[in-house]
Amino acid sequence: MASQHPLEATEPSTEDRQAHKQLITEQKPEEQNQLYSTVPTDTPLPGSFAPPSAPLRNGPKLSNEQEEEMFRALQAIFQSAEEEDGSFEVHELLDSLADGDEDARRGRRNVIALKEVRDNLNLLWRSGSDYMVRAVEVLANGSRDPTWRGPFGQSGILEFFLRVVATDDVDDDILLHSLRLIGNSCADTNENRQLVVDRNYTIPIIKLFRNPAVAHVSIPVIFNICTDFEPAQAQVAANGVGYSLLTLLRDDLIEGNALLTYTYELLEIAAEQAQGVERSPDAALPLIVKLATDDNIDFVHLVSVTNCLAAYLQNERFQSQCITCHLVEGVISVLRRSYDRAPHDLAPDDIQILAQLRLRLNQVLSDVSAFPLFSQSYPLRSELFDTLRSWLNKSEDQLQVCACVMLGNLAREDNVCTSMVKEFRIHESLLSALNGDAKGAVLHAILGFLKNLAIAGDNKEYLGSAGIIKVVSRLWAFDTVPQVQFSAAGLTRQVISSSFNNISRLLEPLSTDPDSPANSRTYLSLLLSLFQKTDSTPIKTEIGRTICAICRTINQRQQEGTELATEASNLSERLYKLHEDVAWPVGTMVTQKEWPVVQSEGWFALALMASAPLGSLAVVDSLQSMSVFQLLNDTVKTIVSEESAGESAQEKTERLKKIKDRDNAIILVNGLLKNNPSTLPDARKVMLEDLMREVAETYQGK
Template identity: 30%
Template sequence: MSGLINQLLDEIPSNEEEQQTKALQRVADIARDLWKTEPGSTDLDLLAQRVGDLAREESNRIPLGQSGLLEFFCSVVSTQGLPRASLVVQCLRIIGNSSADTDENRARVVASGCLPAVVALLKNDDDEVLAFVIPVLFNICVDYADEPSSSEPAQKAIYQAGINPELISLISGPRLEDAAPLLNYICKLLGFVATQEPEANLVHPATPFVLLSLADNQPPPVDVKEFLGQTSVALTYLSQEQFQQSFLETPGSIKLIFQTFSTACGDLDASLEGPEDEAQLKQVQTAFTATLADLSAHALFASSCSLDGPEVATLQGWISTAHIPLQSAACLALGNLARSDEKCVYLVQARGIHKPLAAILADQSHVDAGLLHSVLGFLKNLAIPAANKSVLGDAGLFEAEALPRIWDLDAQTQVQFDAVSLARLLLVGCPANVHRICSPVGDEGKSKLQSLIDLSARSDQEPTQMETARAITTVCRVLHSTPAAAKESSSTPDIIDLDTFYATHNTIVDAMLRLGQQSKYPILRSELLFALALMARTAAAGAAAISRTASQQEKLLAFIAEVITGEKSKTEQTSNETENPSAPSLEEIQNLVSLEPQAPISSGTQQKPTTATTTRNVDRENALVLVAELLRQSSSSDALSADVKRRFEHLLREGGEMVLRERKSGE
């Protein structure tokens, strides 16, 4: 029989696909007869070996599939309790070689249903079988085709056959040494199934921990390709929330990811391996940063990392390294840990964690958007507690090379917004920082506040426009809330003269008006109204600045009129209207309303819920206070034109009557 088999295989034509297929069909018939009548015959092993050799030639693969030989040997390998490893090995050779670069045969293998049996062979203690089964599975699943979807059925099939738990058991148990030469294939196979929808018993929960442990335990010098293969697959699993909890529950997991991340940033030189490995290293570093950000958001991470423990010390050390991925990850992780005023105060005042952050912002060479975004985000957390604001200001955040530098990065709009938002938080209720931003810089005498005003004028980004206007409004609110500007630190300069302040920032009210010109965020309009009314009530210079803008800018009158009357563009009395002789006088109306803050500007403060009616009424009263103060001070100032004065008087009477009617209806 062996002679006949050899003769038939030797006579197979090499160039004609149709003739090859017919010849191989005759071989398939012989193979079926052998399997049926003499399953233990070594002739079948010989036939399988010769067919496996044929499959190594690309020109033979399609005929092997068309002849039925491939499906036959798939059925053989699926048989329970095959009598000998030699036949198993030859069947695997046929399956693996036939599938290489040949999508049609890969589809035939998947359709045959043999993959669960092939995956089950991973349990086989025979090292020879192991050496074949893993490359065969790889050949079946790897994507050689132009269409990535061509490999998906195979990957799904081996996933459902349980390849993940089998491979993880293999590389985390006593057979690791036997599997070591195949780790590259194993990691790729685990990567192929990493994004499949997780199902019970189909994914080992320790997968990312085992892979990171393999990467971390490499003897020096670290093999770049193996390290990147193992870590990239581990991070793919860790990007899925269901693996993050089990990972953090594993003792030593945080230390492990810190160590492998450090290795990826400091101990590898992927450029020695070529541009592809260098690109993959950057992808792995980015994935580490994202993964650590996700993990640090879990309660388990916070409970495992005390603020005075080694984990936080490691993260703090990363901030001062020369590796941007480590710096960014540290800021993101520490920002997730610093979620209470108490923790933020401790990190700033006990650990001085803000100092290297300020140094990054002040370093002109730091222009990486990701790093600046993470640094600014962390500082925003630290800036919320009142006790930290002046301390952060003392660290130089308002110096020209720090936040003002980033305000000028018009090409990085998100980073620019973050820098403005941080400035606003630092200014809330903090006279010391208000002094810093208002102080003149250099020979020109231009303040950092003027830089914000300039940014407000040129920005076409609505979030930046709003946040800039809020920061500017906050400055005015602080200046007029604490006219004495009590010093909060030794570096606080002298009290700011408001006449000089408004003279040198003569477009400040126009910048603030952005808050009133939008209707998307009512609370911002309320902030503006309260600040304007406060400015007008507490200082003649503030009232004069608003009056000048009102006389020059119709939009300010329109905004005030809309708040008072509830109607847009109603700024003057029509010709057929007459004053109500029973209406209260201007003096009575001025005494009728009081200045009320709608809500504190500061973040992190719990607010009582308010209704739209309550908000509207408070805004109206603040607008009336503003108008009343502007009219009261107009007698000693020529900032308010006669026409605007007349229109304000009408609005004050109309608004006062509305307030009286509402109060009477509520009695």
């Protein structure tokens, strides 16, 4: 026969954008006296390739008449187009592009004529003609008309000027108008964008960011190529556009609101690409943190750079760097500074964006603080620890959440948890916040932090003495946020596990007035009420595991000295007399199939209950559920195969579980038959007796 002492289950291991498409004009920036510092972006990154450049300018010279004829032929093409369509207005720098398709009205441009232009351009270029600047300017002006974009690409003119910008020692005027043509030709035209990408022409354009004569155009050109076109976004990210822009911002070389906006949006685009982060040098992260903590940064730019920061901090290399270089302080200051922006200064949509930004920051800070290096670099008594501890008492919810999560990640060693409670008394601030009007997200974070603290040493007693049972009991009714209910139930289990004093507190009356109905109800009664109300299996299971912890601890105390055993017996009597439905949550544990270890834990607890006269009454009550009774019958009759030589580790675990569950189910039935509870129906009793005879015969036959 099976052992007559319940076989305890192993404790479960679950512990604990809008795109801006704009025309590029010939306007130049004001003269800049600043020197552009050298940046290592001139050389293609590993895995990339250099695009072809323009042919050498060593061809035979053309006569003035030839040059003039070629230039007039070029002008005539666009003049005739303007006479047909009406002259178009010269827009401001990067004025918004029209989206309409004009092909139907104007007809397709003469690609053959443009191919002739392409041949003439080659002659002008190779001869070093002074007309080259005037020719490219005419073409760049024409590129502002959306109907020319396709023909520019099909005729080879676009690629001609892409090769020009990929060539060294080209006059700035030629570069400027070439960039204008490229940027306008690529706006909303994926075929042309693909041409740029296929030969990696983004490399020389990014290189031109450092040329003060054309930087104000080259940045918007890259933006136009990338907008709504993922292949270009991936390529520029891999080609180091992010770090190049960061150094420009660092050196204060980006002027004007519009250009700043494109710069920050390109930063964000690059960070959204894995290669953009992976290929960035370590120097990138400090620059991002510095930008994000700039007091004068505009809100729209803050959003972009913070999203960029969050993307970088999802990478383990930058997480590690953030910790070892002590950049965490800067990151959390971005979160704190977000509350310095008054809501009345922001549009409703911006307020929502800011809220999402805080959530994303908290997520990356959670990841960083979970990194193994974090606790070594930021121990207790560090400045960051003091800052986070002060945030526990803040009214800003995301600051509280941040503090709980990061400190909770520190609280993963017993000695740290003990110091937090005994020395810093952090639990007092946490319990005070639970008693307040904190939002669900804050409550959830606090409960998770407290659960970590409750695991260590004597912390359970400190928490119990501070009134944690009473404080957390009100959250069992927090039905608007089931996650809070679940965490509250889980914290309760953690606090009472192996703590006789906290079990006593859980079984204290809700009122000390003997004439009050609440005098016969306990905090456990409230927890059992949650079991009856909730539809959440995880919550039901967590409550069941709490009951198991109670039974286990009382049973252990009963095995000790006489005085301790008497206390335990009195508490056991109170448990069963005041909570007739106490075994129902345990029944849920054995009927669920998601967590096998939890099921075994349930059979153990039911066997313990059935071994006591009052406990057997509670077990009979739970057997009203036919699913529990049928499962009991099936578990007792379980036939377990013998151990085999080729048995895998998983097969062995499953076999041993079946044996343990069967033996505990047999102990349960024996306990019921021995105590013969008055509530056990005769028919059920006979069925149990027959069941045991069948078991006995099975064992005798072996």
